[in-house]
Amino acid sequence: MSTWASADPVSSGALLAVRDLKVTFPTEDGLVKAVDGLTFDLRAGETLGIVGESGSGKSVTSQAIMGLHRGSRAKVEGQIVFDGRDLLKIVDDDLRRMRGRDIAMIFQDPLSALHPYYTVGNQIVEAYRIHNDVSKAAARAHVIDMLDRVGIPNPQKRIDQYPHEFSGGMRQRAMIAMALVNSPRLIIADEPTTALDVTVQAQILNLLVDLQKEFGSSIIIITHDLGVVAELADNIMVMYGGKAVEGSSADEIFYEAEHPYTWGLLQSMPRIDAVKQARLQPIAGNPPSLINPPSGCAFHPRCAFRDDERLGCSSVVPRFEISDEHPTRCLIPQAERRAIFQTQIETRTA
Amino acid sequence: MTDLPTSGRTPDDEPAAASTSTATSTPSSAPTSTPTSTPTATPPSAHDASRDRTSGASGGRRFSRRRKAADDDVALGEVILEVTDLKKHFPMHTSGIIRRAADPVKAVDGISFSVRKGETLGLVGESGCGKSTAGRTLLQLLQPTSGSIRYKGKDVTNADPKELRKLRNEMQMVFQDPYGSLNPRQTVGTIIAAPFHIQGIKPEGGIKAEVQRLMERVGLNPEHYNRFPHEFSGGQRQRIGIARAVALRPKVIVCDEPVSALDVSIQAQVVNLLEDLQDEFELTYVFVAHDLAVIRHISDRVAVMYLGKIMELATRDELYENPLHPYTQALLSAVPIPDPRRENKRERILLKGDLPSPINPPSGCVFHTRCPRYREDLSEAERTRCTTEVPVIQGEEDHRVACHFAGPPKVDVI
Ligand SMILES: Nc1ncnc2c1ncn2[C@@H]1O[C@H](COP(=O)(O)OP(=O)(O)OP(=O)(O)O)[C@@H](O)[C@H]1O
Ligand SMILES: Nc1ncnc2c1ncn2[C@@H]1O[C@H](COP(=O)(O)OP(=O)(O)OP(=O)(O)O)[C@@H](O)[C@H]1O
Ligand code: SF4
Numbered sequence: 001m002s003t004w005a006s007a008d009p010v011s012s013g014a015l016l017a018v019r020d021l022k023v024t025f026p027t028e029d030g031l032v033k034a035v036d037g038l039t040f041d042l043r044a045g046e047t048l049g050i051v052g053e054s055g056s057g058k059s060v061t062s063q064a065i066m067g068l069h070r071g072s073r074a075k076v077e078g079q080i081v082f083d084g085r086d087l088l089k090i091v092d093d094d095l096r097r098m099r100g101r102d103i104a105m106i107f108q109d110p111l112s113a114l115h116p117y118y119t120v121g122n123q124i125v126e127a128y129r130i131h132n133d134v135s136k137a138a139a140r141a142h143v144i145d146m147l148d149r150v151g152i153p154n155p156q157k158r159i160d161q162y163p164h165e166f167s168g169g170m171r172q173r174a175m176i177a178m179a180l181v182n183s184p185r186l187i188i189a190d191e192p193t194t195a196l197d198v199t200v201q202a203q204i205l206n207l208l209v210d211l212q213k214e215f216g217s218s219i220i221i222i223t224h225d226l227g228v229v230a231e232l233a234d235n236i237m238v239m240y241g242g243k244a245v246e247g248s249s250a251d252e253i254f255y256e257a258e259h260p261y262t263w264g265l266l267q268s269m270p271r272i273d274a275v276k277q278a279r280l281q282p283i284a285g286n287p288p289s290l291i292n293p294p295s296g297c298a299f300h301p302r303c304a305f306r307d308d309e310r311l312g313c314s315s316v317v318p319r320f321e322i323s324d325e326h327p328t329r330c331l332i333p334q335a336e337r338r339a340i341f342q343t344q345i346e347t348r349t350a
Numbered sequence: 351m352t353d354l355p356t357s358g359r360t361p362d363d364e365p366a367a368a369s370t371s372t373a374t375s376t377p378s379s380a381p382t383s384t385p386t387s388t389p390t391a392t393p394p395s396a397h398d399a400s401r402d403r404t405s406g407a408s409g410g411r412r413f414s415r416r417r418k419a420a421d422d423d424v425a426l427g428e429v430i431l432e433v434t435d436l437k438k439h440f441p442m443h444t445s446g447i448i449r450r451a452a453d454p455v456k457a458v459d460g461i462s463f464s465v466r467k468g469e470t471l472g473l474v475g476e477s478g479c480g481k482s483t484a485g486r487t488l489l490q491l492l493q494p495t496s497g498s499i500r501y502k503g504k505d506v507t508n509a510d511p512k513e514l515r516k517l518r519n520e521m522q523m524v525f526q527d528p529y530g531s532l533n534p535r536q537t538v539g540t541i542i543a544a545p546f547h548i549q550g551i552k553p554e555g556g557i558k559a560e561v562q563r564l565m566e567r568v569g570l571n572p573e574h575y576n577r578f579p580h581e582f583s584g585g586q587r588q589r590i591g592i593a594r595a596v597a598l599r600p601k602v603i604v605c606d607e608p609v610s611a612l613d614v615s616i617q618a619q620v621v622n623l624l625e626d627l628q629d630e631f632e633l634t635y636v637f638v639a640h641d642l643a644v645i646r647h648i649s650d651r652v653a654v655m656y657l658g659k660i661m662e663l664a665t666r667d668e669l670y671e672n673p674l675h676p677y678t679q680a681l682l683s684a685v686p687i688p689d690p691r692r693e694n695k696r697e698r699i700l701l702k703g704d705l706p707s708p709i710n711p712p713s714g715c716v717f718h719t720r721c722p723r724y725r726e727d728l729s730e731a732e733r734t735r736c737t738t739e740v741p742v743i744q745g746e747e748d749h750r751v752a753c754h755f756a757g758p759p760k761v762d763v764i
């Protein structure tokens with residue numbers, strides 16, 4: 001990777017180019033700035049991992065890309081350029097046509113995608129026939145094949161069952177089958193395995209990787225589990241309080257992390273591969289308000305490296321330079337950040 | 351629902367969620383509390399207990415008995431809790447107008463282990479393997495179907511209400527869901543004070559001062575005494591649950607997924623708090639979780655459960671560095687490591703299929719339907735053993751395994 005994101009989203013060559021995305025919600029308490037100026041590129045066949053604590057804006061970002069805020073009170077600004085077209089500008093009909101065919105989504109809770117009153121098969125057949133002019137019988141055969149591919153045993157029989165007749169892991173697989181039935185070019189997976197056991201998670205992640213290879217899809221994987229992004233992601237964006245605080249290749253994020261929040265994440269996490277279990281080092285304090293975010297660097301109230309006098313952490317807003325290879329929203333000079341990571345950050349690697 | 355009857359048990363057919371509350375009762379050695387009543391003879395309800403408190407006649411006698419109990423205390427490192435062949439089966443009924451008994455859910459199906467004072471025993475396994483049921487049965491919030499529980503050397507399995515209530519002084523529970531286990535209409539002060547009221551305990555300096563001291567101890571602002579649960583974050587709510595659990599200075603706390611709902615950074619705060627409280631009060635933990643990294647961090651010994659049985663029980667590093675049961679190996683191998691270079695080199699042991707039903711578990715070794723060793727490495731005769739003969743957990747004290755063909759994995763699992 002050379003730069004985090006190219007200057008021009010349309011000619012960038014990326015499948016998805018998000019520029020300065022902002023999503024705000026008017027509420028009784030004030031305007032919630034849920035996503036506040038996100039920029040990233042996602043190339044064909046690549047996987048971007050988005051990590052960050054609860055409430056940092058990960059799901060709102062994915063909803064914005066899917067166009068799910070349309071018709072709501074949310075205000076969405078910026079550019080979401082998919083294959084050269086700005087999704088924020090196209091008409092509803094076009095968006096609907098692209099949804100499911102070009103861009104598909106996998107949620108944490110499969111029941112939010114599967115209707116309880118229709119058989120699993122009917123729903124996936126419908127999803128397929130909306131975008132493909134084929135007979136019911138042909139669609140059904142295709143769906144049985146798809147269910148088989150996602151590892152649902154006995155698909156000829158299972159296709160006529162209802163979601164409640166499936167186990168949690170099987171429902172998740174059914175939803176993946178539905179998401180992939182049209183071989184979409186972009187798959188957005190929002191905590192796809194968070195509710196599942198590790199053994200089932202391993203099956204599902206394996207499946208995603210295999211299907212990605214087969215279809216050449218790009219994936220955005222949203223998770224709070226750094227292990228999951230380590231396994232899947234080519235690039236990682238770390239979010240805090242609606243903003244990207246750091247973005248780079250997966251290796252850079254894990255082995256040369258530059259943002260104090262990322263350091264905090266790496267240090268607070270217990271590790272299964274740690275031979276010595278040292279005391280965890282939590283990030284002090286609580287998530288920031290999105291209505292009245294902290295001044296200066298939004299992370300400064302919780303930052304162990306804050307320096308108001310020298311750097312102005314509580315007053316100067318740090319920038320996220322998208323022309324950098326590894327942009328980091330922090331006022332500490334880069335050389336110094338690198339030195340801190342090398343000498344002071346114990347990432348608990350075995 | 352917040353306050354549990356002090357000596358009732360959850361009926362068998364009530365959903366597990368119905369008991370999401372802290373079991374509370376009189377402390378046997380709470381140094382800061384001044385006993386003022388004789389709660390021993392009270393019927394099992396919070397209401398009656400608090401009424402009894404006002405009568406407060408023979409506090410002195412209770413106090414001397416309590417001191418005696420404290421003298422019986424086991425030393426650090428000695429066995430405090432011993433479970434033998436414990437079973438908890440939930441009776442099931444057929445649906446329809448005439449309800450007939452059907453096969454029971456074998457949620458916990460013959461587990462044995464001991465816990466030493468001051469240590470943390472981790473209980474880990476997939477969803478539905480019986481971890482929570484084991485924890486609840488241990489505290490006798492659920493009536494065991496069979497087997498025995500010994501606490502400080504004494505069989506307490508069929509304790510009468512009086513004994514049970516005393517037991518509940520000393521054993522508490524912290525739950526996963528800070529939302530569900532706190533009454534939304536009660537202030538934090540009231541919630542944390544509940545154990546004192548239920549037990550009729552009046553701490554020195556008054557309940558409010560003691561509650562505020564507890565709040566401070568668990569990292570809550572004591573000035574927030576009058577706030578309601580919804581005004582706190584998830585991590586703070588978990589602190590409220592912890593303050594309530596330690597209020598009466600228990601000896602044993604069953605922690606049921608106490609950090610599973612929290613973000614990593616907040617999770618670390620709560621884990622550290624639990625560790626500190628353990629050191630300070632010589633607490634013994636049974637720590638239930640499905641997160642194998644958290645379990646490795648916090649446990650001294652770890653029991654791996656599958657379909658109501660313990661598959662492997664070993665000291666922490668033994669279990670993680672030398673897992674001998676194919677299930678433990680698959681479980682560890684499934685956990686993604688936050689280290690991309692190592693992650694790319696790892697070979698996963700993938701389990702096929704879903705968890706079988708605990709109503710009708712597989713014959714022989716309950717794991718054989720998903721076992722990679724069974725599938726790939728065994729002869730026909732060996733397989734027959736797996737499908738017909740239930741493996742008994744055996745081995746050294748610090749490492750016991752329930753597998754006919756226990757042995758190291760073919761690939762590194764971590
Ligand atoms: N419809 C809405 N109206 C008002 N606020 C909203 C709405 N949807 C989301 N938010 C707020 O936006 C912020 C970001 O939410 P989002 O769901 O993106 O978080 P997240 O990073 O996905 O967190 P999690 O890890 O918990 O899923 C949160 O503070 C949330 O409360
Ligand atoms: N009150 C009940 N009645 C009937 N079955 C029950 C009851 N409580 C639990 N079970 C069943 O017993 C088994 C073990 O459940 P338990 O809640 O102990 O599992 P667990 O290991 O704690 O799972 P999780 O990780 O999902 O919390 C499950 O099959 C569950 O459905
Ligand atoms: S007893 Fe057989 S089936 Fe069970 S874990 Fe061991 S090898 Fe696998």
Ligand SMILES: [Mg+2]
Pocket residue numbers: 058059060190
């Ligand atoms: Mg989310």
Ligand SMILES: [Mg+2]
Pocket residue numbers: 481482483606
């Ligand atoms: Mg449980």
